[in-house]
Amino acid sequence: MLSYRHAFHAGNHADVLKHFVLVQLLEYFNQKDKPYWYIDTHAGAGCYALDEAFARKNAEFDEGVARLLGRKDVPSEVKSYLKVVRDLNNNTGKLRLYPGSPCCAAPLLRADDRMRLFELHPADCRLLRKTFEDEGSKAIVLEQDGFTGINAFLPPPTRRALVLIDPPYEVKTDYRTVVAMLKESLRRFPTGTYMVWYPKLHSMQSRELPEKLKRLPDTKWLHVSMDVHKPADDGFGMHGSGLFIINPPWTLPATLKKVMPWLVEVLGQDEGASFKLEFEIA
Numbered sequence: 001m002l003s004y005r006h007a008f009h010a011g012n013h014a015d016v017l018k019h020f021v022l023v024q025l026l027e028y029f030n031q032k033d034k035p036y037w038y039i040d041t042h043a044g045a046g047c048y049a050l051d052e053a054f055a056r057k058n059a060e061f062d063e064g065v066a067r068l069l070g071r072k073d074v075p076s077e078v079k080s081y082l083k084v085v086r087d088l089n090n091n092t093g094k095l096r097l098y099p100g101s102p103c104c105a106a107p108l109l110r111a112d113d114r115m116r117l118f119e120l121h122p123a124d125c126r127l128l129r130k131t132f133e134d135e136g137s138k139a140i141v142l143e144q145d146g147f148t149g150i151n152a153f154l155p156p157p158t159r160r161a162l163v164l165i166d167p168p169y170e171v172k173t174d175y176r177t178v179v180a181m182l183k184e185s186l187r188r189f190p191t192g193t194y195m196v197w198y199p200k201l202h203s204m205q206s207r208e209l210p211e212k213l214k215r216l217p218d219t220k221w222l223h224v225s226m227d228v229h230k231p232a233d234d235g236f237g238m239h240g241s242g243l244f245i246i247n248p249p250w251t252l253p254a255t256l257k258k259v260m261p262w263l264v265e266v267l268g269q270d271e272g273a274s275f276k277l278e279f280e281i282a
Contacts, residue, residue, distance in 0.1 A: 010048035011061030011098040013228045013267045014241035016068065018197050019104045021243055023081040025162055025193060026108040028249040035112035036160035038105045039153060041146025042167045043117040045127040046102045050095060066095055067266050075259050101164055115139040116153050118146030147181050155189040166197040175205040179212050186216065193247045200240035202231060213244045222248040222279035224256050226263060230272030253279050
């Protein structure tokens with residue numbers, strides 16, 4: 001299916017969690033001089049104009065990133081993510097653009113690091129190519145299904161990589177495909193760091209995904225999720241989101257223990273707001 005456009009949801013609470021953690025992972029990778037690859041299986045358009053029709057339809061960023069900007073009590077660990085957002089908006093204080101995952105990653109990559117970006121939607125792929133048209137071989141955009149296209153890049157020449165797996169889950173089989181893809185990716189490249197985003201919904205597939213990922217053999221993992229409100233009585237809609245990270249940095253649990261209560265306080269919409277953190281790293 002090619003109906004999904006992330007522009008409708010740009011900058012929402014799920015993006016805040018996903019991109020804050022993404023920046024944390026990239027900063028950890030940057031602590032070593034050895035180059036790495038950033039691979040995004042569902043890269044979207046790369047950058048989103050919040051004053052255009054797609055984003056303005058539901059204005060989800062008002063309940064997301066907009067709540068963080070201007071606060072005086074921002075934890076130090078969140079400031080790098082907000083700097084990416086502010087820099088994209090030329091530090092004007094106005095929120096007109098929001099960086100998707102590729103545009104969150106790009107400012108943190110060094111000269112020898114590389115990006116490989118998959119996007120199957122033709123319109124979004126054109127926008128993504130335009131965003132990175134001056135990057136040459138540093139950032140290659142592919143109009144392919146990232147679930148299968150990733151096999152050509154594992155293992156990367158650097159033997160270091162962060163892979164973001166962020167499908168829309170419009171098709172229920174995406175949940176099953178994520179697990180199958182990770183099994184194959186870990187067979188090809190067991191030392192890579194893989195970050196899976198998923199929506200928190202009433203559906204059984206959404207609830208079962210983290211448990212299935214925990215059962216992948218011989219992996220270190222971290223699972224963090226955040227609810228921003230109680231599930232709707234009618235069973236529709238996303239009430240939160242989660243991240244499952246394979247081979248996470250050993251420093252990440254302490255960071256999340258500090259930051260997640262603050263994110264719940266800032267982004268929570270009712271008494272159902274909460275977070276969950278669990279991990280097996282040692």
